[in-house]
Amino acid sequence: MTCFARVRTIPRESVETTFKVCCARVRRRLPEFIYEPEMVALMEASSTPNDDTIYYSGTGFEKTGAQLWTTYNDFAVALKTYHGLTLNENNLYTIYDVMYLFHGGTSGNAKWNLCNVADSNAAFRLTFSGGWTFNGGGALPNGTNGYANAWWDTLANCGQKRISFGGYTRTAGASGTMMHATWDLDATTARVYHFAHYPLFNVGSISSPARPFNTRFHAMYMNASEFRYIANNASVYSAASANLSLINKPLYLGARNNNGASVNLYTDKQLAFYYMTGKVELSQADVLNLNTVVDQLMLDLGRNV
Secondary structure: OOOOOOOOOOOHHHHHHHHHHHHHHHHHHOOOOOOOHHHHHHHHHOOOOOOOOEEOOOOOOOEEHHHHHHHHHHHHHHHHHHHOOOOOOOOHHHOOOEEEOOOOOOHHHHOOEOOOOOOOHHHOOOEEEOOEEEEOOEEEEOOOOOEEEOOOOHHHHOEOOEEEEEEEEOOOOOOOOEEEEEEOOOOHHHOEEEEOOOOOEEEOOEEOOOOOOOOEEEEEEEOOOEEEEEEOOOEEEEEEOOOOOOOOOOOEEOOEEEOOOEEEOOOOOOEEEEEEEOOOOOOHHHHHHHHHHHHHHHHHHOOOO
C-alpha cells in the first residue's frame, strides 16, 4: 500500500511577510558604517559619491568612488587614533590647521582643506593662480606662473617655537624652486620656506642643509626644545629651536610670497599631500607617524613613488 504524507501549503503572502520581517530584523542588527565627518565633507564638496563611479579611468590611479571614500576614511581614522582623538567627531582641526589631499582632478576639487572644508580664506582653502595640472597623482604647477595661496600665516596660526609643515611630492622639480614659502624681505628671522629640489627648510634663523631626497615625504617641526627635519621616515637634521618672527603674510604653495609684493621661484614639482599647523607642538614621534600614515595613503591611492 502506498502512503502519501500530508503536505501543508503555506500561503504566498505569509512567506513574503515572514521574509520581510526577517530582513528587517537583520537590518536592525547590522551597524551602519560611519565615516569620519571631515572626510564626508571633503567628498561631498568635491562631488565624489560613495558608489561604483570610476575616477581616473585607464591610469594607475583608477579607483571607484567607494574605494576613495574608504581610502580617505582610513587615513583620517589612523591620524585620529594615533593622537587619541574621538572617532566620528569633527576634531582633526585640534591638531592640524591644514591638510591638502589634492583630490578630485580639478582646481575646484583640489582646493579643499580636510581639517576645515569650507570655501573661505579663513578655512585655508587654496586659491590657485597661473598654470596647474590636476589628476589622480595630485596637483602639478607649471613652474612658470603657477602657485596657490593657502591663506595661512605664521602670525595668526603659530607660536615663535610652535610650527610644523611639509608634504609628499611625486616629482623632483627644478633646482632652486620653492615648494612652500613666505619671505620677509626686511627680516631674515621671519622667513619660512621649503625648497623643492634637494629640499631644505628655513624657519627664521634656522636653515637645514639641503638633502639628496627630492621626492616623497619631507617635513619639519619646531617646538620649545628643537627644530627637526624629517625625510622619508628618518630624522636627517636637528638644531636647538630659535624664536621665529611671526608675520601676517600668507604662505604660498608652489612658489615664494615675497612679502606680499611679488611672487617668484615657481616650482614644477607635483604635490600629492601637504600640511601646515601651529595648533600644537609636534614631536619627532608625531611627524614620523604622520610620515607613515601619509605613505600608506599614497600607496592606497597609487601615488607612491
